[in-house]
Amino acid sequence: MNLEKSKKRIAKKVKMGFQGYPVISLSYFGGTTDRAEKVAVSFVAEEGDAPMVEQFHSKTDAREDQVIQSAIVKMIERSEAKTIKQAEGVEVVK
Numbered sequence: 001m002n003l004e005k006s007k008k009r010i011a012k013k014v015k016m017g018f019q020g021y022p023v024i025s026l027s028y029f030g031g032t033t034d035r036a037e038k039v040a041v042s043f044v045a046e047e048g049d050a051p052m053v054e055q056f057h058s059k060t061d062a063r064e065d066q067v068i069q070s071a072i073v074k075m076i077e078r079s080e081a082k083t084i085k086q087a088e089g090v091e092v093v094k
Contacts, residue, residue: 006069013084
């Protein structure tokens, strides 16, 4: 899937706000706020359930990685997630 198309689909779902469960949360991490080297995708099936977490690593910016963004869209579709949350910016980790 095209990178821009993937990013738009994810952004559209995020803008919809809370629509119920299941919920997928996206968090980006990196050495600086300019580059996300890792993305954590958390899936919660029902309220009170422990999250299942999948992580993707990239040598470039994960937000601009076509393979990672396409995989996130596929995870959203396959899990039939109703709500998508995305953390603001990149959390710096060292």
